[in-house]
Amino acid sequence: MQYKVPQNVQREDTIVGPLTFRQLIILFAGGGTTYAIYSALATKYYWEVWLTPVIIGTSFTLAFAFLKINEREFHIYLLNLIQHLLVPKKRKWSKGAGETFISPFSKIYVKKIEEEKIEKKEIPDIDKIVKLLDSNNTKK
Numbered sequence: 001m002q003y004k005v006p007q008n009v010q011r012e013d014t015i016v017g018p019l020t021f022r023q024l025i026i027l028f029a030g031g032g033t034t035y036a037i038y039s040a041l042a043t044k045y046y047w048e049v050w051l052t053p054v055i056i057g058t059s060f061t062l063a064f065a066f067l068k069i070n071e072r073e074f075h076i077y078l079l080n081l082i083q084h085l086l087v088p089k090k091r092k093w094s095k096g097a098g099e100t101f102i103s104p105f106s107k108i109y110v111k112k113i114e115e116e117k118i119e120k121k122e123i124p125d126i127d128k129i130v131k132l133l134d135s136n137n138t139k140k
Contacts, residue, residue: 034058037050037057
């Protein structure tokens, strides 16, 4: 029996025409927000006031829905850009600096390890164990 194997699994499924479900959600959310800005500002102000926020909102909505930079979606590119701007460019290595993060659970874990080490130190001598085992064998 032959099965149909998908050829391009990296591509999202289209729902309406060439639009994917993610693009539809972005367009509905961004379009609704932009329309809300328009309807709030257009009743009170002239077009010079409401046109700028509507154009900015529309362009961001279209960028998030359709724009790809270096074959990455715009939101992933934007997050990578923010990370690149915030993370220091040069890293400084210092010996023993690998254990800098101390969580609240690590103190509990360290206490348990110390208790286990204390319990392990109370092991009797090997000579005493051998004598004990030999004495049990001879009594039979």
